[in-house]
Amino acid sequence: MTRPDPARITALVGNPRIGSRTLGAAASLAATLADHLGAAHPTLVDLATLAPALHVQPRSADLDAALAAVAGADVLVVATPVHKASFTGLLKSFLDLYGPDGLAGVTAVPLVVSASPAHALVGEVHLRPVLVELGATVPTRTLSVLDAELVDLGPVVDRWWQRAERPLRRAVGSSLHAGDLLEVAR
Numbered sequence: 001m002t003r004p005d006p007a008r009i010t011a012l013v014g015n016p017r018i019g020s021r022t023l024g025a026a027a028s029l030a031a032t033l034a035d036h037l038g039a040a041h042p043t044l045v046d047l048a049t050l051a052p053a054l055h056v057q058p059r060s061a062d063l064d065a066a067l068a069a070v071a072g073a074d075v076l077v078v079a080t081p082v083h084k085a086s087f088t089g090l091l092k093s094f095l096d097l098y099g100p101d102g103l104a105g106v107t108a109v110p111l112v113v114s115a116s117p118a119h120a121l122v123g124e125v126h127l128r129p130v131l132v133e134l135g136a137t138v139p140t141r142t143l144s145v146l147d148a149e150l151v152d153l154g155p156v157v158d159r160w161w162q163r164a165e166r167p168l169r170r171a172v173g174s175s176l177h178a179g180d181l182l183e184v185a186r
Contacts, residue, residue, distance in 0.1 A: 007039040007172055010073035014080040014091025015113075018048040021150050022113045026079035028153050029111055029143065033075055036161065037172060042077075043069050047090050054093045067097060074172055076106050078131060082114035086126045095130055104135035107171045109164075110142040113150070120144045139171040140164035 011030040015022035023046050030042035045066045053060040059067075070076060080087040108131045110123035123142025131138050143160045145153065 007034075007037050007074040008072060009034050009037070009039045009042040009075045009077070010045060010069050011042055011077040011079060012045045012047070012070050012091075012094070014047050014078070014088045014094070016048050016051060016088060016090045018046065020046075020048065020081070021147070022079050022081050022111075023048075025113055025145055025150055025153055026077050026111055029079075029109070029157055030077045032157050032161070033077070033109070033168075036165070037075065037169070039075070043073070045069055047094050050094070051090055054090075054097075063097075066094075071098065071102055071106065073106050075168075076103070076108045076136065077111055078108055078127065079111040079113070080122075080127065082112060082116075082119040082122050085119065086122060087112070092130070095134060098134050100133070101135035103131065106136045107168065108136040108138045109140060109168070110138065112142055112144045113147065114144065115147045117146065137171050139167035 009030050011026040013020070013023045013026045023044070027044055030044070034040065034042050050063055050066055053063045080091050083089070110127045110131065112119070112123040112127070114122065123144060127142065128138050141163065143157070145156055149156045
């Protein structure tokens, strides 16, 4: 059996503003995860740039590429600002393009950016069930970040990583190992 390829990490950003602070937080978390997991450079999918294509048929090549990158990730950071006490409609519209097991084999890490600590459970209550319904594994708690913490995200991510490392490594290792078994079976 050959050694598995490095984990593929993708950050999916559901903020409707191009170049948002949510995008910056997602890119930072994805890069940190890539460093910790020995993964290749992460792929970023900024839905703000794809919003006009979400409801057009036939789908654009860019949208198909984004859907494939997200479904093909070993680790998927799913980032959203809090919008009306939930995640954004833009993110929901994108996720609705997948079938029931469209994210099977993906280990998802929810990232929620909000202005208030009162929204700390948005990722757990609203986003996690959707990701699980799509077949993703969500082994860690949501990383909830306040707007004020975006100035220096490092300490927030470090605290989250202390609790998330073990279950995340276990989930990613299992999914990579399962991929190896599929290769051997072929």
